[in-house]
Amino acid sequence: MAEKCNDAHCPVHGSLSLRGRTFTGTVISTKMQRTAIVQWGFKRPVTKFERYEKRKSKVKVHNPDCLKIKKGDIVEIRECKPLSKAKHFVIIKKLGEDILFEEKQELLEQGKTRSKKKEPVKEETSENESN
Numbered sequence: 001m002a003e004k005c006n007d008a009h010c011p012v013h014g015s016l017s018l019r020g021r022t023f024t025g026t027v028i029s030t031k032m033q034r035t036a037i038v039q040w041g042f043k044r045p046v047t048k049f050e051r052y053e054k055r056k057s058k059v060k061v062h063n064p065d066c067l068k069i070k071k072g073d074i075v076e077i078r079e080c081k082p083l084s085k086a087k088h089f090v091i092i093k094k095l096g097e098d099i100l101f102e103e104k105q106e107l108l109e110q111g112k113t114r115s116k117k118k119e120p121v122k123e124e125t126s127e128n129e130s131n
């Protein structure tokens with residue numbers, strides 16, 4: 001984080017004040033200039049069925065140059081003042097990388113064509129296979 005960037009909306013080097021809510025999500029696109037799309041999932045209770053439904057949220061966030069965010073990175077985002085019409089979040093920290101991101105995207109594409117078999121995506125790495 002030693003390098004400087006001349007981005008006025010950078011939370012470290014610029015003069016952007018942060019307030020509001022904080023979320024952790026995965027970067028799904030960085031195609032726009034200094035803007036990324038971050039998505040995260042959450043569970044919402046459905047009282048009628050006494051169960052939870054899975055939902056996801058997607059927002060446009062400001063992507064400062066100095067963080068070098070790539071597609072598939074897990075980031076922490078924080079709310080800030082509106083930076084443009086649809087942007088009022090900024091990436092404050094890179095937490096890690098989703099190594100299975102590409103595979104998940106492929107599975108999602110397959111799922112769109114309604115294949116019957118669902119392969120479970122497991123996050124854990126099996127290290128105790130070598131006996």
Ligand SMILES: [Zn+2]
Nearest residue numbers: 005010013066
């Ligand atoms: Zn910066």
